[in-house]
Amino acid sequence: MKPIFFTPGPSQLYPTVSGHIRRALKDNILSLSHRESQYQRIQERAVEGVRTLLSVPSGHAVFFVSSGTEAMERTIQNCVEKRSLHCIQGAFSQRFFATAQDVGKQPESFTVPWGQSYDPSSIPVGKETELLCITQNETSTGVSIPVHLIKATKKRNPNLLIAVDIVSSVPYVNLDYHAADVVFFSVQKGFGLPAGLGVMIVSPQAMEKAAHLQKKNVSIGSYHSFLSLAKEASVFQTPETPNVMAIYLLANVCADMCAYGIAKIRKETEKKAALLYRAIEQHPALSSFVVDSSVQSHTVIVATVRGESGKLVERLKHDGCVIGSGYGKYKQTQIRIANFPAHSPTAIRRLIRALNNG
Ligand SMILES: *Cc1c(COP(=O)(O)O)cnc(C)c1O
Numbered sequence: 001m002k003p004i005f006f007t008p009g010p011s012q013l014y015p016t017v018s019g020h021i022r023r024a025l026k027d028n029i030l031s032l033s034h035r036e037s038q039y040q041r042i043q044e045r046a047v048e049g050v051r052t053l054l055s056v057p058s059g060h061a062v063f064f065v066s067s068g069t070e071a072m073e074r075t076i077q078n079c080v081e082k083r084s085l086h087c088i089q090g091a092f093s094q095r096f097f098a099t100a101q102d103v104g105k106q107p108e109s110f111t112v113p114w115g116q117s118y119d120p121s122s123i124p125v126g127k128e129t130e131l132l133c134i135t136q137n138e139t140s141t142g143v144s145i146p147v148h149l150i151k152a153t154k155k156r157n158p159n160l161l162i163a164v165d166i167v168s169s170v171p172y173v174n175l176d177y178h179a180a181d182v183v184f185f186s187v188q189k190g191f192g193l194p195a196g197l198g199v200m201i202v203s204p205q206a207m208e209k210a211a212h213l214q215k216k217n218v219s220i221g222s223y224h225s226f227l228s229l230a231k232e233a234s235v236f237q238t239p240e241t242p243n244v245m246a247i248y249l250l251a252n253v254c255a256d257m258c259a260y261g262i263a264k265i266r267k268e269t270e271k272k273a274a275l276l277y278r279a280i281e282q283h284p285a286l287s288s289f290v291v292d293s294s295v296q297s298h299t300v301i302v303a304t305v306r307g308e309s310g311k312l313v314e315r316l317k318h319d320g321c322v323i324g325s326g327y328g329k330y331k332q333t334q335i336r337i338a339n340f341p342a343h344s345p346t347a348i349r350r351l352i353r354a355l356n357n358g
Contacts, residue, residue: 003317004347005338007324008139008168008300012342014192020252021245029248034241043236046247049254053262054170056177056201063229064238064247065198068167070224071184072099074200075131075163078210078226079182081218082106084131084163087123090114091140091328096133096165114141114330115302117295121152130209131161131181137169139189140327142290142302142336147175154179161206169299171257171341172269181206187246190299191253192342197246202226257341265341272339272348273298279352285312286355289334301337302326309335312358319354 005012024030032039047062056062065071076084076099086097086109100107108129112118120134132153137144154162163182166173170185177183181203188195210226220226223239232239257265277296280286280303289302305312309332313325326334339348 008338009189040236046251068186090138093135139168144297151179
């Protein structure tokens with residue numbers, strides 16, 4: 001049997017991807033000039049696909065960059081003169097904070113222990129805070145911030161810019177984009193696509209901030225500044241030669257997911273997550289790392305393993321189920337299981353049987 005990848009990114013490819021790749025080759029998509037109208041139609045389909053699937057407001061811009069990590073840097077450069085505020089709850093929120101330091105800002109942070117959550121709406125925001133950075137689904141720990149708390153945060157602080165990293169919860173996460181100014185993801189996780197593309201959804205408020213910073217002679221970056229991206233996006237192009245294959249695949253997989261139904265994808269994700277958490281609870285050697293069930297991620301499930309997690313990962317691999325090890329300091333003691341739209345209920349049941357086999 002072919003192995004199934006339950007790794008939290010890159011992960012199992014969405015089932016329609018191989019057909020789309022074959023068609024891209026057959027139709028010579030990869031030799032097209034990115035200044036041609038045939039290319040522009042591909043980018044337009046990708047943008048419209050993202051808008052429709054995720055219900056992005058028409059006033060928000062959709063930009064393509066190279067990765068989730070790049071999106072962190074672009075967010076900071078375009079929305080922050082000096083001070084961003086970061087809630088650090090694991091490795092990816094830590095990276096967002098470190099990115100702000102690396103580009104010369106003076107970010108502030110508060111930290112909660114790995115595996116725990118926080119309420120973004122109760123964070124005291126200082127007068128100087130320009131951007132609040134939230135990692136909605138912390139892939140290193142399996143903690144998910146409830147989206148209604150993000151909405152409440154914007155309501156309490158309407159003038160504060162809010163950035164939300166949804167790299168490992170998209171397209172499952174049902175975010176209100178009116179309550180966020182920069183939302184970003186890459187495609188090798190929940191979209192089940194090859195790595196190499198980042199997507200940014202940017203509010204008019206965030207665009208204004210970028211323009212304001214540029215006017216003040218604060219560097220907002222070069223070819224991937226929001227202003228440069230917006231100029232090209234207005235004609236469905238990018239400043240550089242983009243990852244045409246990835247944009248083509250995204251357009252097609254968005255259409256496939258829309259046809260399948262986002263509501264159905266979300267409901268199935270919740271059902272599969274419930275199966276996984278129950279299997280973990282009932283397993284003699286496993287326990288959920290995230291204790292508070294209201295913040296347990298539905299898309300990245302993290303369990304602590306009694307004994308060595310490496311042995312379990314190897315045994316499951318032998319059974320055709322490739323799962324993730326723990327992240328960083330938890331590499332030896334935890335496992336991480338992705339529950340993305342590419343993982344069918346049948347695949348999840350196969351993984352649970354394999355888990356229970358040992
Ligand atoms: C994977 C991940 C990233 C980094 O994305 P890349 O595309 O690998 O740069 C950022 N944030 C979160 C939450 C992630 O899971």
